[in-house]
Amino acid sequence: xxxxxxxxxxxxxxxxxxxxxxxxxxxxxxxxxxxxxxxxxxxxxxxxxxxxxxxxxxxxxxxxxxxxxxxxxxxxxxxxxxxxxxxxxxxxxxxxxxxxxxxxxxxxxxxxxxxxxxxxxxxxxxxxxxxxxxxxxxxxxxxxxxxxxxxxxxxxxxxxxxxxxxxxxxxxxxxxxxxxxxxxxxxxxxxxxxxxxxxxxxxxxxxxxxxxxxxxxxxxxxxxxxxxxxxxxxxxxxxxxxxxxxxxxxxxxxxxxxxxxxxxxxxxxxxxxxxxxxxxxxxxxxxxxxxxxxxxxxxxxxxxxxxxxxxxxxxxxxxxxxxxxxxxxxxxxxxxxxxxxxxxxxxxxxxxxxxxxxxxxxxxxxxxxxxxxxxxxxxxxxxxxxxxxxxxxxxxxxxxxxxxxxxxxxxxxxxxxxxxxxxxxxxxxxxxxxxxxxxxxxxxxxxxxxxxxxxxxxxxxxxxxxxxxxxxxxxxxxxxxxxxxxxxxxxxxxxxxxxxxxxxxxxxxxxxxxxxxxxxxxxxxxxxxxxxxxxxxxxxxxxxxxxxxxxxxxxxxxxxxxxxxxxxxxxxxxxx
Numbered sequence: 001x002x003x004x005x006x007x008x009x010x011x012x013x014x015x016x017x018x019x020x021x022x023x024x025x026x027x028x029x030x031x032x033x034x035x036x037x038x039x040x041x042x043x044x045x046x047x048x049x050x051x052x053x054x055x056x057x058x059x060x061x062x063x064x065x066x067x068x069x070x071x072x073x074x075x076x077x078x079x080x081x082x083x084x085x086x087x088x089x090x091x092x093x094x095x096x097x098x099x100x101x102x103x104x105x106x107x108x109x110x111x112x113x114x115x116x117x118x119x120x121x122x123x124x125x126x127x128x129x130x131x132x133x134x135x136x137x138x139x140x141x142x143x144x145x146x147x148x149x150x151x152x153x154x155x156x157x158x159x160x161x162x163x164x165x166x167x168x169x170x171x172x173x174x175x176x177x178x179x180x181x182x183x184x185x186x187x188x189x190x191x192x193x194x195x196x197x198x199x200x201x202x203x204x205x206x207x208x209x210x211x212x213x214x215x216x217x218x219x220x221x222x223x224x225x226x227x228x229x230x231x232x233x234x235x236x237x238x239x240x241x242x243x244x245x246x247x248x249x250x251x252x253x254x255x256x257x258x259x260x261x262x263x264x265x266x267x268x269x270x271x272x273x274x275x276x277x278x279x280x281x282x283x284x285x286x287x288x289x290x291x292x293x294x295x296x297x298x299x300x301x302x303x304x305x306x307x308x309x310x311x312x313x314x315x316x317x318x319x320x321x322x323x324x325x326x327x328x329x330x331x332x333x334x335x336x337x338x339x340x341x342x343x344x345x346x347x348x349x350x351x352x353x354x355x356x357x358x359x360x361x362x363x364x365x366x367x368x369x370x371x372x373x374x375x376x377x378x379x380x381x382x383x384x385x386x387x388x389x390x391x392x393x394x395x396x397x398x399x400x401x402x403x404x405x406x407x408x409x410x411x412x413x414x415x416x417x418x419x420x421x422x423x424x425x426x427x428x429x430x431x432x433x434x435x436x437x438x439x440x441x442x443x444x445x446x447x448x449x450x451x452x453x454x455x456x457x458x459x460x461x462x463x464x465x466x467x468x469x470x471x472x473x474x475x476x477x478x479x480x481x482x483x484x485x486x487x488x489x490x491x492x493x494x495x496x497x498x499x500x501x502x503x504x505x506x507x508x509x510x511x512x513x514x515x516x517x518x519x520x521x522x523x524x525x526x527x528x529x530x531x532x533x534x535x536x537x538x539x540x541x542x543x544x545x546x547x548x549x550x551x552x553x554x555x556x557x558x559x560x561x562x563x564x565x566x567x568x569x570x571x572x573x574x575x576x
């Protein structure tokens with residue numbers, strides 16, 4: 001083999017040095033997705049530039065043909081390696097593993113036929129040297145398989161361009177810059193080679209593509225160091241973001257939607273192709289908690305919302321987190337939505353069981369009270385009955401009548417007390433389900449039985465579910481005891497019941513316009529059941545306050561804290 005020096009070797013030497021460096025660099029990142037394909041691409045590019053330089057420097061035809069044939073390894077396999085890199089980058093590598101061997105069939109056939117051109121001429125034939133330029137080049141004609149080779153290579157390169165265009169201009173905007181780097185590099189070499197093959201380029205005697213492989217590689221190198229090309233590959237998104245059951249929506253600095261995954265589309269009904277670049281509040285218009293969170297650009301935190309369907313109601317929990325670039329500058333926010341329907345139903349079932357347990361305990365308590373109070377009354381009746389019997393036999397009729405009158409009064413009072421206790425036991429389960437509903441029923445029943453006007457005020461949306469298990473039943477019992485006192489002792493015309501949600505919890509006030517009483521009077525606690533009401537308030541962590549005076553009515557106020565769950569929600573609301 002004989003060679004000569006020509007100035008055109010320098011661009012090829014620089015190009016091959018750059019691509020060789022990139023190939024070696026990729027070896028150190030071989031575990032990163034796409035690095036192996038990139039390494040093979042750069043090694044093939046190095047082979048192309050190096051062999052092209054030796055072909056140019058060759059003096060005789062056999063030398064030039066040998067290095068021209070070596071270049072066909074790059075001609076044939078570089079489009080396959082580049083397509084593999086692009087498919088890995090854009091998330092199609094799972095499909096690539098099944099098809100890569102078929103892509104290599106034509107390149108293998110072309111390489112074999114190139115080395116048999118002297119006999120069959122299926123790729124090239126009629127070789128000679130053209131001395132019309134500054135250095136001799138091979139003049140040849142192309143056989144039928146050459147056009148198959150060209151079609152195969154350009155189809156693969158075109159498919160690579162389509163995938164990169166989709167990555168640049170579709171909704172996966174987080175990878176736009178990385179995809180643009182690969183697109184620019186491929187486009188530069190593909191256009192140059194296409195102009196040479198079709199004869200439309202300014203230089204027709206030799207191909208400029210090998211010399212441009214270095215600049216194209218430099219562009220990729222800039223992408224590697226500037227955008228960390230191998231550290232952030234969209235394939236992870238295909239497997240993780242696209243297929244995860246958790247909904248994800250990405251917002252830019254202006255609260256516009258720049259990305260969302262299929263799970264978020266299923267949850268909200270928003271179609272990605274229709275909502276991109278729209279305001280997040282518009283996309284989530286049917287979900288008020290999300291709208292509020294998205295409109296507030298400074299909001300970071302969480303919340304809950306529910307969506308009713310034909311079959312059931314779905315519950316979701318969302319979290320909003322800020323996104324920053326490599327310099328720590330705010331770049332947008334990400335909204336993550338989890339389906340917590342199953343957890344909600346479990347919590348509701350657990351709460352129901354807790355309510356039922358609390359109701360059972362309350363029934364046991366009422367049963368004990370019934371036993372103790374009725375036992376005392378029945379004991380008294382027994383003694384009185386014995387006295388009546390003795391008087392009837394030993395004394396006179398008049399004395400017996402007085403005793404019988406007292407016995408009838410006590411018996412009737414005991415009967416009323418027993419019916420009241422039984423009614424309380426039966427209504428305890430109702431209070432466990434919904435305190436507000438139970439209070440409405442109790443107030444209506446009291447007004448019907450006594451003719452006293454009752455004004456009940458309950459905050460909108462309040463049901464009592466915010467309270468811990470057992471609290472609702474105790475509060476209802478306190479209100480019932482207050483009703484019982486009003487019925488027996490107050491002589492009132494009007495009763496007002498007011499529920500307020502305060503900072504520390506729930507406050508219930510029962511006020512009447514009756515005759516009132518002296519709080520410091522002897523036996524007041526025992527007579528009006530104040531001690532029992534205070535004990536009930538203490539059991540639920542609350543406190544009871546009573547204000548009364550003769551002729552000024554009575555006000556009973558009980559304050560109890562919310563459950564820990566409600567307090568946690570309030571803390572989150574304050575944080576927002």
